[in-house]
Amino acid sequence: MRRPAPPEHHHDHGHGHHHAPTPRQAAGGPAKPSPLDPALGQGPLSQFDPRVKLLAALGMSLATAACHSMTGAALVCALGLLLTALSGVTPKTALRRAAAVNVFTAFMWVFLLWRIELGPGGLHFVYHPEAVAVSILVTLKINAVFTCLLGCLGSTRLDRVLHAMAHLRLPAKLVAVFFLFHRYVHVIHGEYTRLRAAMRTRCFAPRFDTHTYKSMGYLVGMILVRAWDRAERVYAAMLCRGFTGTFWLIDHFHWRRRDTAFGLAVLFALAAVLILDVRQPQWIS
Numbered sequence: 001m002r003r004p005a006p007p008e009h010h011h012d013h014g015h016g017h018h019h020a021p022t023p024r025q026a027a028g029g030p031a032k033p034s035p036l037d038p039a040l041g042q043g044p045l046s047q048f049d050p051r052v053k054l055l056a057a058l059g060m061s062l063a064t065a066a067c068h069s070m071t072g073a074a075l076v077c078a079l080g081l082l083l084t085a086l087s088g089v090t091p092k093t094a095l096r097r098a099a100a101v102n103v104f105t106a107f108m109w110v111f112l113l114w115r116i117e118l119g120p121g122g123l124h125f126v127y128h129p130e131a132v133a134v135s136i137l138v139t140l141k142i143n144a145v146f147t148c149l150l151g152c153l154g155s156t157r158l159d160r161v162l163h164a165m166a167h168l169r170l171p172a173k174l175v176a177v178f179f180l181f182h183r184y185v186h187v188i189h190g191e192y193t194r195l196r197a198a199m200r201t202r203c204f205a206p207r208f209d210t211h212t213y214k215s216m217g218y219l220v221g222m223i224l225v226r227a228w229d230r231a232e233r234v235y236a237a238m239l240c241r242g243f244t245g246t247f248w249l250i251d252h253f254h255w256r257r258r259d260t261a262f263g264l265a266v267l268f269a270l271a272a273v274l275i276l277d278v279r280q281p282q283w284i285s
Contacts, residue, residue: 043088046155049259050164056266057152063270064144070133072277073140079269080144083151094150101146105139158182166249176247184230191226195219 045053060076067073084094112131116123153161162182166175199215206212 043086043155045083045087045151047258048262049253049255050156050160051167051253051255052259052263053152053156054161054164054168056263057149059266059270060148060152061145063274064141064148066274067141067277069277069280070137070140071280072273073137073144075273075276076270077140077144077147079273080147080149080151084147084154085151087151087155089150089154097150098143098146101142102139105142108138109135163249164253166247167253172246176245179247184234187230188223188227191230192219192223195222 060080064073064076067076112135113128115126115128117126156164159179159182162175162179165178166172196219199219204215206216
């Protein structure tokens with residue numbers, strides 16, 4: 001006896017290539033992934049093993065710290081820009097994050113070039129032109145480390161970076177702290193958003209007065225209290241599920257020849273940069 005065909009409105013159920021709509025889609029809006037989950041770029045570097053990219057980022061950061069000349073720092077910065085382009089990170093994203101990083105460098109330029117000195121007539125702002133070279137060198141180093149990290153890790157999801165840290169035998173507690181931070185930072189931000197919404201519904205308007213300072217202090221305190229309470233509940237739930245302090249690795253990475261070639265290319269490039277840096281005049285003695 002032949003089975004009757006299912007009704008047409010049930011056609012989407014039971015097929016592997018159809019997915020149920022997410023709550024945001026059901027509400028009429030497009031699905032928006034968490035900003036922490038996807039990688040920033042999907043360029044050629046996304047095909048490499050996260051372990052070799054993590055080691056390359058570490059090596060380039062150490063090489064940048066070892067540079068004493070502007071030439072060496074500029075070459076590492078150029079290498080980082082090349083890797084950023086290969087990672088697939090959009091220029092808009094890279095510039096927005098670079099602007100956030102260079103806020104610190106703006107303060108550094110102010111405090112290095114201008115100093116407050118006590119003179120005969122009181123306090124004076126004194127300009128030190130010899131600090132310009134130091135400021136340029138530090139700025140190049142900061143941007144070199146930033147571009148190297150963005151280029152190597154911008155094409156890798158954060159959970160895969162943590163997975164690579166565990167495979168490289170970094171301390172298990174350090175990896176666990178980063179993993180839990182990655183998992184719950186947006187949850188704590190949600191608590192902050194709800195508390196701020198509650199303050200706005202009570203007609204709170206921030207001003208430069210004692211009431212505002214006390215209210216912001218209470219806000220920070222409530223966030224800490226709720227974070228502590230959630231941490232205890234999460235830890236109790238983990239213990240109920242047999243957690244013993246170890247996050248077991250289910251899948252593993254596969255090291256290929258292209259990963260070895262990429263690692264050797266970065267190593268040779270850094271060696272060449274350090275050799276050129278030694279032959280250049282040093283700006284920081």
